[in-house]
Structures are given as structure tokens and as C-alpha cells.
Amino acid sequence: MAPISIAPSARNGDVENNPCSACPVRDLTVCGALEETELSKMSEIVRTRRVGAHRTIFSEGEDADSVFNVTSGTVKLYKLLPDGRRQITGFLFTGDYIGLSMHERYAYTAETVTPTSLCHFPRRQMDALLKEFPKLQQRLFSMASNELEAAQDQMLLLGRKTAKEKVASFLLGLSWRLSRRGQKENPVPVPMSRSDIADYLGLTTETVSRTFTALKSQGVIRLLEGNKVDLVDCRRLEDVAEGG
Amino acid sequence: MAPISIAPSARNGDVENNPCSACPVRDLTVCGALEETELSKMSEIVRTRRVGAHRTIFSEGEDADSVFNVTSGTVKLYKLLPDGRRQITGFLFTGDYIGLSMHERYAYTAETVTPTSLCHFPRRQMDALLKEFPKLQQRLFSMASNELEAAQDQMLLLGRKTAKEKVASFLLGLSWRLSRRGQKENPVPVPMSRSDIADYLGLTTETVSRTFTALKSQGVIRLLEGNKVDLVDCRRLEDVAEGG
DNA sequence: CGATATCTTGAGGAATCTCAATACTAGTGG
């Protein structure tokens, strides 16, 4: 799959009435499906929002009447069991869309990991746009398709991989998503806490920490300043991730 | 063999040229999105197939040039690690569609659990139909959306539930899917082997077996003839499934 | 610079896995 070019577009739409036309991450996301002129329809219903770190965007069980686009920052989605056990089902980055698996009520909570910029769309109006622009619908289906494949990979990870394989896969996944967005894929910024990583991988924070230490002392990774991880030996990390 | 001409019934349309219009499970599946007249387009590209139990429909890594509809029977989808560890990502029943998460190559293997009837569609032609009928695209998106939500539930199960909670959730899931298809939801036929269940729940066959035994001796379920399970105390099973 | 949260490390325990033996079941052929 070819990485999407993030070349900052010097597009000259009517920025006043059509801010979306100047959006630098447009091609990464659902909006990339539309032409300049069609984009104005999105501009009409979008509301941009900046949110600090560790804020709840919406909670599991609430009426699902908004969908979102992440234009910068990191968001986590999670589900809870009654006793508080938590499973993070995904981390979202620039260009990711919140609202692919949508029913009456949100089936998960969305919370920012870092300060985040969001495009907020009323769901009803977005649904109307989908009807109006089959291209948009198509793009959304394609994104859902990708998500589904990622979810299947994650099931394999959760059900069958060891702690070491899980952590290795996690780091490679972060790196891969960076490169898809056209960013440098190494070293990898890891903005989420050990506890978040644990709840994403079906482990405890302690096990995640121990596993990082183990990978570090084997020379496969290095922990850098600012929560970055240097994938020293990518090839070996890949072997570890697949149980080799 | 020469086709036998049958007078088309007003109810069912021209069954000869449009067999899909007579399909009894149409409304359960993607085809339910189309009108009688539009259905003929599907009829033109469909090829029905009956397959015995334990047969491979396609394998992970093969060129993904077909999509399928399950019209009867049970299918399992799975991914493998290099050393043979297996994760079953889903079981498919009547009405389920194979081809929601689709790229160049199949990302998983599809294998029948029981004798199965399939509708086979060339992928290119199905893609053309999706472009022609946005309703179809919409339906497929809606199905992908459901799948995605199910996948998230499964991640919670795999990452955070105990063996007992997993097995209870599994049985309730089977029962729930029966009722969605309008069938009796109890007792639940369990056509797949312990080993399949284990690979679906991230457990071993032994643990699955022990857990069935435990639930049985607690009077929550009963094992009946013909691989059926009687959910004696559904309420309690639900509590068990959520860690209550 | 102190307070607080996060991360790391250690020791012991528990759930689940592995290995092994036995029981059951379905299909086959006498």
C-alpha cells in the first residue's frame, strides 16, 4: 500500500468560506475523497476543536450524534468491563476518523492522549453528505475495511502472541503508521503511558515495562529522551514480533 | 443439462434469469439492499457453490479476487503465525458476507466448519455493482460497521476476560446471532470443535473443555445431544460473561 | 524545588498452558 503524500498543498480555495480547502491533512483522511468545490459542503458543517491532553471526547453509552476527524495529536478508544478492566481498542493519529463503527450509542470512550485538534461533524449532517457524495461513502468504506483488517491483526496479537511479541508488534505498528503519514518512521514517538500500552496489548504496566527493559538490554531498541523509542534493529524486531 | 423452463411466478419474478429474487436469505445479507429488478444484476455475476465440511475456501496470501455470501452452514476465518499458532477472527453463518476487509490479497484463510452453501462473486464485478448502486455500498458499509463493533468486543474479550468469561461470552454471542437471524436462540448448536473455540477465544482446547465442565457443574449450561448447548440460566451466564 | 504521578524492579502467586493418559464419539467395515 503506497503511503499517502502529505505534501502541504498550496491550494487556493476560498479559505474564508471553505477552510477545509486549505487543510494540510486533507488527503490523509476522509475529506481527501472530495473535490475542492464539494469540500465547501463539509466546511459548512464542520466545527474545529482543540482539546488538551487526557480529556474525554465522548463516553461509552452516550448518544452517538457526532463524528470526528483527528487533525493532530493522539486519541485512544477504549471499552470497560463493569469492574474497571479496560481494553484500548485503538490509538488514533492525524487523519484518523472517529465514527466508523457507529450505532445509536457510542460503543467506546474516546479520550485524548496528547493535546489534540479535532474536526467535529454532526452525525446527521455527515450522513446526509454520505448520501450526496457516494465517493465519500466509498472512502469511508475503504477506511472501515482497513480498520477491520487492523482489528483482525490485533485479535491475533491479543489471542496468540507473547508479551514480547506484543510489544514488538506494537512498536512496529506505530512506526508503520508514521511512515504511512509520510513522517520519519524512526525513532518512534510513544506518547501514551505504559498503562495505556498495557491496556492496548492485554498486559499489565509492569509486564510492559519489563518487556521494554528486556528488548533494550538485547539491543533491539533504545529508549530516548521525550518518550521516543529508537528501533535499533528493525529486522530483528520484526522477527520478534512474529515469534521468530 | 438442459434447464427446465418454469413459468415465472408473479411473487418471485423470473427465477430462471434472476435466481436471487427467490433467495430465502436475501434480507439477511447484502442483497437485501436491492430491489427485485436490480437483483438481476447480481444474478448475472453470482455462482452458487456447495462445499463440504472442513474445506478451504481460500487461503491467507492468495489473490483476493472473489467475495462470498454464506447462504447456509458455518465458516471460520483465521490467521496464522509462522510457527502455527492460530487465531480465528470470526465465525460466519447464514447471511454473512466474506469480503468486508479486502485488499490485494486475502489477509486470512476461510474454511468451512460444516457443509456450506456459498454465493461466489468475482470481486471486480462486485466492485462495479457497488459503484452502480450506492445503496449496496451503503449496506456494505453498515455491515462493516457492525463487524468493526464486533471486533472491538472481541478485543475486549481477548485482552481482558478470564477463561470463564470468554466461554460464557462466546455462548451468548452464538445465541444472540441465532436470534438475529430469527431462529430459536436456545438451545444453541455449537458446530465448531473445542479446538476452534479455543483458537477463537485465545485459549487451549483443554481450558475450553474444563470451562465447559465448570459451567455445566454450576448448572449454568447443559451439554445436549448433537453438539447443542442449553443455556439453562441465561441471566447468570450474562453475569459470568461480564465478570459479575 | 517539592509533590505527585509514572515507571521500573523485585518476589511470590495464580491462571492458564503443556504434556500425558483416558474416555468418548462418529464413521467404517466385517
Add this chain to the structure above:
DNA sequence: CCACTAGTATTGAGATTCCTCAAGATATCG
């Protein structure tokens, strides 16, 4: 109709990974 076989399921005992609980180290933030 029964015995035989091969696959599948159950049960048992011991091993192992990962979890729990606890303490100390490091980082973060006002």
C-alpha cells in the same frame, strides 16, 4: 449389529508465563 479405528473431548499433574502486591527510582508539573 457389533467391533474397530481415528479423531475429538475430558481429566489430571506439573510447568510457565504473566499477574499481583510492594518498594524504590524517575519524570513531570505547578
